[in-house]
Structure formats: C-alpha cells, structure tokens
Amino acid sequence: MAEFFTPTTEQEFAENFAQLKPVMNRTEALYESSRCLFCFDAPCIKACPSGIDIPQFIRQINSGNDTGAARTIYEANYFGNACGKVCPTEVLCEGACVYNLQEVKPIEIGRLQSYATTKVIKSGEKLFGPGADNGKKVAVIGAGPAGISAACELRALGYTVDVFEAKAQPSGLTVYGVAPYKITNEETLAEMDYLQAQFGYNTHFNSPINSREELAELENKYDAIFLGIGLGKTNELGLPGEDKINCTGAVEFIAELRQHHHEVAVGRKVIVLGGGNTAMDAASESSRLGAETVILAYRRAKEEMGAYEFEYDLAKGVGVKGLFNVAPIEITGNGYVAGVKFIRTETKDGKVLEIAGSEFVEPCDMVIKATGQAKQTEFLGLISGLKLDGKGRIIANAHTGQTSNPKYFASGDAWNGGAEVVNAAAEAKLTARGIHAYLSK
Missing domain, CATH: 3.50.50.60 (FAD/NAD(P)-binding domain)
Structure with missing residues (x-):
C-alpha cells in the first residue's frame, strides 16, 4: 500500500500524483503495437464511443507512420490525446480486446493513442485545416470536450466559429475536473493549443453567457448556437450542517x-x-x-x-x-x-x-x-422554447443534436446527463454535422 506525505512543492506533488498512463517511448510503442492481432471486425472499435479505427492506427505506429496514426485518431476524435489518458479504457476499448478472452494482458490502446498524438502535438505538424468559408457563423457556448469538438468540426465544414467560455482555460472538465494522476494541465492545454492552431476558431475566455440579453444578441448575430455547457455545481444534500467550514x-x-x-x-x-x-x-x-x-x-x-x-x-x-x-x-x-x-x-x-x-x-x-452535479436549468430556462426532460437534461434529436428551439443544438453532459469525455467529443462531432445539414437546407 502506498504511503503519502503531504506534498509541499510542485515536484513532490508530481511524485504523489504520478501519471497512471505515462507516455510511451518509441521502443515501448513498437513493442506494444507489435502485439496487436489487427482483428477483422475489431471489438475495440465497437467499444469506442467515437469509433476510432484502432487496429489501423496501431498498424501505422508499428510501421513507423506515427503522423498517420495521429491523423486516424483525430479524424474520429478531436480529444484524441486526452481520451488516451482519461478514458476508462479498462471498460471500453481495452475491456473489449480479444486478449481478455485468453487471459492475456489487453493491448494498451490508450497509451498507444497518447503516444501518437503527443508526438504530433509536440511537432506542431499540420494535419487539418478549416474548410472553404461558407459565409455562415455559429456560436458555441462552453469550451469543454463538446464545445471544442463541435468548433473543430464546424470549422472543417467552413463555418466561422466563436466559442464563449466562462472560465479562464479551455477543455472543461479535462482541465478542471479530471484527477491529476490521469492527465496533467500541460498535456491538456497543449492539445487545446494544437487544435486551435489547426482549425482557427475564435475563443473568448472569462466570457460567461448568463442573461436573456446576451442570448438574444447571439441569436441575432449567429446562424446557429451550440450548447456545450456541461453540468453545474455539486448537488446540495439538504443536510443540517452542510454549510460548515471544510x-x-x-x-x-x-x-x-x-x-x-x-x-x-x-x-x-x-x-x-x-x-x-x-x-x-x-x-x-x-x-x-x-x-x-x-x-x-x-x-x-x-x-x-x-x-x-x-x-x-x-x-x-x-x-x-x-x-x-x-x-x-x-x-x-x-x-x-x-x-x-x-x-x-x-x-x-x-x-x-x-x-x-x-x-x-x-x-x-x-x-x-461526491453526490452528482446539478443541471444548469436556470440558464437553460432563459432560452425560449427549449424543452428539458424530467431530470433537467436538454431534449435533443439523437442524430442531429437539434433542440426544440431549432436554432439551438446540444451535446455533452447537459444533454446526456453526465458521461465520459469521449462521449461528449463523439456526440458533438455528430451534432456539428446536424448543424451543417440544417443550415445547408
């Protein structure tokens, strides 16, 4: 059992919160990728909410094409680097690996994914870019996994995108809510900078949207609005003494x-x-x-x-x-x-x-x-005609993300009630295409 002393320096903190899935070196990545059986109809792909072609990117790593591997990952999931570290791979892709049936250690898919994406982020190599300008504008509220993924996909489709974020940094819970032994702030923000440089969406930090007037302004200025607002504060339990210090x-x-x-x-x-x-x-x-x-x-x-x-x-x-x-x-x-x-x-x-x-x-x-997060129903109540379900979740079309107010689209925790980073990234990509279909009519 690990014994921990109170960390008093950044170095001691890093030791106590050592990464559970440290980034592989080239030798480790080559060895691990060589174990993959490249299954036909691979169960790991089916288990990934963002449908990454896992055997494909592992084969690319194994043949020395790390950049190609990163492209394969990012084509499916814009949070490719973060998901390699913060995804519950044990129950998703790695949990579905055929090696489990033989009681052999499953392929370390998450770490291979982080290996390829870390390499391309460090090199700054340009894999993507915005599509030809189509003259239309979309506002994205929230710079979490849903909002940023939607922004990337919308830029690829040629939209001008403005992202409004209440906090000082992007990536939502990836930088504000994930345990520090799963991913570091530096890793999270490096991926955000990489995506920003690739796609060129505009981000406005410390810019909460929280009044009817601000929403009306967005409705007038933009062709569509994407809600990637996530969840709110921890639920109150209503217990006596809950307001005590500590x-x-x-x-x-x-x-x-x-x-x-x-x-x-x-x-x-x-x-x-x-x-x-x-x-x-x-x-x-x-x-x-x-x-x-x-x-x-x-x-x-x-x-x-x-x-x-x-x-x-x-x-x-x-x-x-x-x-x-x-x-x-x-x-x-x-x-x-x-x-x-x-x-x-x-x-x-x-x-x-x-x-x-x-x-x-x-x-x-x-x-x-740790009793769950409240839904942001007060804010959502400011949007005319927006329907919520009995649990306070936004009701939206499962395929297009369109809400009962046709100008608004939603993905992520505010819609699914709270899931993984990978779910928000996958849903938002689909919703961005829903916005495109709606605005192309």
Missing part, C-alpha cells in the same frame, strides 16, 4: 486541486460521501495530498456502487477505506466540520431503507460531497 463539493475540490496543486489543504481525516467515479477520485486525491485517514461512505452496499471496479481498486490501493450501507443525516461541528452523523441502511427490492435507532457519529475534519 464541507465541500467534489467537483469544486478537484477543480481547486487541478489549478493549485500542493497549495490545496486537505483534512487529516476525510469522509467522502458517494459511490461513483468522482467519489473514488476525490478519495484517492485526498490520500495523495497526505490525509491520514480517508473513508468512502456510501448509502448502499459495495456491490451497488456506480463506480468502475478499477477506480475503486485504485482508491483502495492508496489506503482509502470503505464504509457501506450508511446514509448521512447531519454534518456535526461548531463552525468547522467535526464529524458526520450517519444512520445504517439496508437495501430491499432496490430501495434504501434506514434502520431505526442505528445512528452513529464518525468523527472527521473534512467532508467531500
């Missing part, structure tokens, strides 16, 4: 960590509430920041957690402990967090039932809520 949302905690590294303070004993992948990340990060004890508390049984098994294994590997079948009822303490009052639960017919009289307090000095 009780924070996981999304906010990870954003702070990605931006400020070792300057982020963590409690000595941390309780993370939740059972999804974000909870696993927050728990693992707390441990790597030097917390002495980290407890993952979930209201159902371990087997019912939403997190991928490999993510839970990763957290356990850095000393995180699990506390299952407990529901939080209060955050205790005087001003500062001092503990969480839980009640024990059991699951009957899929429902979580509380066991009367089983309350107990688990002391701690920090609580991280």
Whole structure:
C-alpha cells in the first residue's frame, strides 16, 4: 500500500500524483503495437464511443507512420490525446480486446493513442485545416470536450466559429475536473493549443453567457448556437450542517486541486460521501495530498456502487477505506466540520431503507460531497422554447443534436446527463454535422 506525505512543492506533488498512463517511448510503442492481432471486425472499435479505427492506427505506429496514426485518431476524435489518458479504457476499448478472452494482458490502446498524438502535438505538424468559408457563423457556448469538438468540426465544414467560455482555460472538465494522476494541465492545454492552431476558431475566455440579453444578441448575430455547457455545481444534500467550514463539493475540490496543486489543504481525516467515479477520485486525491485517514461512505452496499471496479481498486490501493450501507443525516461541528452523523441502511427490492435507532457519529475534519452535479436549468430556462426532460437534461434529436428551439443544438453532459469525455467529443462531432445539414437546407 502506498504511503503519502503531504506534498509541499510542485515536484513532490508530481511524485504523489504520478501519471497512471505515462507516455510511451518509441521502443515501448513498437513493442506494444507489435502485439496487436489487427482483428477483422475489431471489438475495440465497437467499444469506442467515437469509433476510432484502432487496429489501423496501431498498424501505422508499428510501421513507423506515427503522423498517420495521429491523423486516424483525430479524424474520429478531436480529444484524441486526452481520451488516451482519461478514458476508462479498462471498460471500453481495452475491456473489449480479444486478449481478455485468453487471459492475456489487453493491448494498451490508450497509451498507444497518447503516444501518437503527443508526438504530433509536440511537432506542431499540420494535419487539418478549416474548410472553404461558407459565409455562415455559429456560436458555441462552453469550451469543454463538446464545445471544442463541435468548433473543430464546424470549422472543417467552413463555418466561422466563436466559442464563449466562462472560465479562464479551455477543455472543461479535462482541465478542471479530471484527477491529476490521469492527465496533467500541460498535456491538456497543449492539445487545446494544437487544435486551435489547426482549425482557427475564435475563443473568448472569462466570457460567461448568463442573461436573456446576451442570448438574444447571439441569436441575432449567429446562424446557429451550440450548447456545450456541461453540468453545474455539486448537488446540495439538504443536510443540517452542510454549510460548515471544510464541507465541500467534489467537483469544486478537484477543480481547486487541478489549478493549485500542493497549495490545496486537505483534512487529516476525510469522509467522502458517494459511490461513483468522482467519489473514488476525490478519495484517492485526498490520500495523495497526505490525509491520514480517508473513508468512502456510501448509502448502499459495495456491490451497488456506480463506480468502475478499477477506480475503486485504485482508491483502495492508496489506503482509502470503505464504509457501506450508511446514509448521512447531519454534518456535526461548531463552525468547522467535526464529524458526520450517519444512520445504517439496508437495501430491499432496490430501495434504501434506514434502520431505526442505528445512528452513529464518525468523527472527521473534512467532508467531500461526491453526490452528482446539478443541471444548469436556470440558464437553460432563459432560452425560449427549449424543452428539458424530467431530470433537467436538454431534449435533443439523437442524430442531429437539434433542440426544440431549432436554432439551438446540444451535446455533452447537459444533454446526456453526465458521461465520459469521449462521449461528449463523439456526440458533438455528430451534432456539428446536424448543424451543417440544417443550415445547408
């Protein structure tokens, strides 16, 4: 089990948060690519939401054509480099690799993908460019995986594209929400700079769109508007004591960590509430920041957690402990967090039932809520005629991304309710073509 001391320098932070999938060197890439069987009707392609021709790019790496490999990847997925690192490849492409059936280690597809794309990003080689100007303009709200992918595809189709981003940097959760041991800020931003240089869309940072007037201005100036706004803040639980100092949302905690590294303070004993992948990340990060004890508390049984098994294994590997079948009822303490009052639960017919009289307090000095993100319904309510489903997700055509207000199109977390970077990138590419079909009529 790994032991972590509190990092006090950038170097110590980098050691504690060492990359899970470090970039391969040439020898590693040649060896790994030579193991591929180049399956006909390859299951890895079917498992990739963006449909990358994986055997093709691996064959290109193996024959020394790294640039061709990068082109094959980027033709399918504009976040090719990031996805090689942050995708749950264990359950997607690598999980589908035929080697699993023979109990042989699957091909390291993610790392091969990052290898080829890192090389082309470093060389700055131009693989793509904008299409001939068609005289039409599209506004993209949000510079996350959905927004940037849509911008690239729309530029390739000849549109003038303006991207409006509320934050100071592009790539959305890739730079603000992914655990630092999956990808570094430098890697994320290098890919964003590369795409910007290839396609030449205009980005406006620190430019939130949040009033009816601003939307009306976009509606007048642009032929179509793409919504790639993702999700909002961590959901409130409505618990007494939730406003105490050192009780924070996981999304906010990870954003702070990605931006400020070792300057982020963590409690000595941390309780993370939740059972999804974000909870696993927050728990693992707390441990790597030097917390002495980290407890993952979930209201159902371990087997019912939403997190991928490999993510839970990763957290356990850095000393995180699990506390299952407990529901939080209060955050205790005087001003500062001092503990969480839980009640024990059991699951009957899929429902979580509380066991009367089983309350107990688990002391701690920090609580991280990994309880999902709120939908941005207030903002979406400013768009006339835009329909949302019962869960606050944008309703849009699955093939074109067009919403009930024909001028607006959507992809990514605001539409799918929260999925992976690769899903947002794949959907947005399709939606960009939907915009093109609509504006070409």
